[in-house]
Amino acid sequence: MKIGLLLPSLLMAPRFSDRIFAPKDLFLSLAAGLKKRGHDVHVYDSGDPQLASKEFTSVKIRKGGSQQLLYRLNATEYEADISERAFREAAKNNVEIMHIYMDSIAQYFARISPIPAVTTIHDPVFPEDSLEGWHYRHFADMPHVAISRRQQELYGKDFTIVGVVHHGVDTCTFPFSDTAGNYLAFVGRLIEEKGLEDALAVGREVHVPLQIATSGNYFDTDYYKNRIEPLIHASGATMTGFMQKPARDAWMKKARALLFPIHWEEPFGMVMIEAMACGTPVIAYNRGSVPEIIRDGVTGFVVDEKEGVDGLVKAIKRIGEIDRAACRRHVEENFTVEKMVEGYEKVYQKILSQQPA
Numbered sequence: 001m002k003i004g005l006l007l008p009s010l011l012m013a014p015r016f017s018d019r020i021f022a023p024k025d026l027f028l029s030l031a032a033g034l035k036k037r038g039h040d041v042h043v044y045d046s047g048d049p050q051l052a053s054k055e056f057t058s059v060k061i062r063k064g065g066s067q068q069l070l071y072r073l074n075a076t077e078y079e080a081d082i083s084e085r086a087f088r089e090a091a092k093n094n095v096e097i098m099h100i101y102m103d104s105i106a107q108y109f110a111r112i113s114p115i116p117a118v119t120t121i122h123d124p125v126f127p128e129d130s131l132e133g134w135h136y137r138h139f140a141d142m143p144h145v146a147i148s149r150r151q152q153e154l155y156g157k158d159f160t161i162v163g164v165v166h167h168g169v170d171t172c173t174f175p176f177s178d179t180a181g182n183y184l185a186f187v188g189r190l191i192e193e194k195g196l197e198d199a200l201a202v203g204r205e206v207h208v209p210l211q212i213a214t215s216g217n218y219f220d221t222d223y224y225k226n227r228i229e230p231l232i233h234a235s236g237a238t239m240t241g242f243m244q245k246p247a248r249d250a251w252m253k254k255a256r257a258l259l260f261p262i263h264w265e266e267p268f269g270m271v272m273i274e275a276m277a278c279g280t281p282v283i284a285y286n287r288g289s290v291p292e293i294i295r296d297g298v299t300g301f302v303v304d305e306k307e308g309v310d311g312l313v314k315a316i317k318r319i320g321e322i323d324r325a326a327c328r329r330h331v332e333e334n335f336t337v338e339k340m341v342e343g344y345e346k347v348y349q350k351i352l353s354q355q356p357a
Contacts, residue, residue: 001039001040001096001097001345001348001349001352002039002040002042002093002094002095002096002097003034003039003040003041003042003095003096003097003098003099003348004042004044004086004090004095004097004098004099004115005027005030005031005034005041005042005043005044005098005099005101006043006044006082006083006086006098006099006100006101006106007023007024007027007100007101007102008044008078008079008082008083008086008104008105008106009021009023009024009079009102009104010075010078010079011024012024012045022122022167022270023101023102023122026101026167026168026270026340027101029168029169029170029337029340030099030101030337030340030341030344031043032337033337033338033340033341034341034344034345036341037341037345042089042090042093042095044082044085044086044089044090045082076105079104079105079106080105082106083104083105083106083108083109084109086098086106086109087106087109087110087113087115090113090115091113091114091115095115096115096116096348096352097115097116097117097118097348097351097352098110098113098115098116098117098118099117099118099119099120099344099348100117100118100119100120101119101120102119102120102122103119103121103122103123103135103136103139106119107119107139107142110142111139111142116143116351116352116355117142117143118143118144118145118162118347118348118351119139119142119143119144119145120144120145120147120165121136121144121145121146121147121151121155121161121267122147122267122268123136123267124151124154124264124265124266124267124288125154125155125265136155136159140158140159140160141160142160143160143162143347143351144159144160144161144162145161145162145163145164145165145344145347146161146163146164146165146267147164147165147166147167147267147268147289148164148166148267148268148288148289148292148293149164149289149292150265150267150288150289150291150292151164151265151267151268151288151289152164154265162347162350162351163343163346163347163350164343165340165343165344165347166268166292166293166334166335166339166340166343167268167270167273167335167340168273168335168336168337168338168339168340168341169270169273169274169277169331169335169336169337170336170337171277171328171331171332171336173245173249174249174253174274174277174278175246175249175250175253175278176253176277176278176279176324176325176328177253177254177278177279177280177324178279178324178325179254179324180254180255180256180257180280180324181254181255181256182208182209182256183208183209183210183211183254183255183256184199184202184203184208184209184210184211184255184256184257184258184259184316185210185211185213185251185252185255185257185258185259185275185280186199186210186211186212186213186214186258186259187212187213187214187248187252187258187271187275188214188271189214189215189218190214190218190219190221190223190224190228191218191223192223192227192263193262193263193264194262194263195259195260195261195262195263195285196212196228197227197228197231198259198261198308198309198312199212199259199261199312200228200231200232200235200237201231201235201309202259202261202309202312202313202316203235203236203237204234204235204236205309205313206313206316206317208256208316209236209237209238210235210237210238210259211237211238211239211240211251211255212232212237212238212239212240213240213241213242213243213248213251214239214242215242216241216242249274249278252274252275252278252280253278253279253280255275255280256280256316256319257280257281257282257283257300257316257319258271258272258275258280258281258282258283258300259283259284259312260272260282260283260284260285260290261283261284261285261303261312262284262285262287262288262290263285263287263305264287264288265287265288266287266288266289266290267288267289268288268289268293269284269288269289269290269293272284272290272293272294273293273331273335275327276294276299276300276327276328276330276331277327277328277331277332277335278327278328279324279325279327279328280324280327281299281300281301281319281322281324281327282294282299282300282327283300283301283303283312283315283316283319284300284301284302284303285302285303285304285305286302286303286304286305287305290302293335295326295330297321297322298322298323298326298330299322299326299327299330300315300322300327301315301318301319303315
């Protein structure tokens, strides 16, 4: 197949490298994986150097790159410009299907383009009275891919979802450790939904220090200053700062467990499979995709959110029951780039088979 891949987000720019933006690495892994399987892959980008690859065709459709944009207002025009140019180039090159790897303005162009298109949903369900909620409802009739069965369920039958494809990682790039150090890990944005307050309470209760990996962009927020910072000082937890590969993996593989006490319907949660790939078990509340990703009692523990911190503490006390090698195998068998690529191939074939001759 001749496949076009488009992710016209401002967050692809190098100047946002200090932020967590999981779609970027997944997007590039998908492109390389499709190429490896013999497809003619065209990745549409603005010429940013970090997207250059010999594995797939990088179609530079905008000079200068997104790093030149200074204001959020510019992001909308940038996204529209990239999307228009991408669909024009795709038509010229007889691309068979366009994959928009994140909901965006590109869907407006997909609606009027003769090229079949599909969009991956990375977001939770937004309130109906929000702009994001309106956007999703506006394109509900167009083909979408969900990243978990729970996400598909929450979007409902009125939303066109043509397949569920879990994210995947290249396990060869994750170091494994069958032994753990004496700390618990937390990775993520410092927002209430991520449950850091619960994680801090657990560390204090079990007398195991919690180490927190996050971006410094959150340190000026009221939530951090008023609710998190006092708990950090009281519990003896430490901030590692924002880490990227390979430093983050080296740190993750020695954690006794990853705490993931979310209070929202997380659509996927990449950090869970990244931790398990290193051999680190995950303890999480039963929200969102968690029950799909963690094998309860095998690769960690799924705790009823109603049990709260007490339930997390009980799980920590049982962490010695978990075979760290089983965590790694679980990812190798279920959450690899290869499985992700195969899933998207089936989606593309399904959409193309439904096109008029």
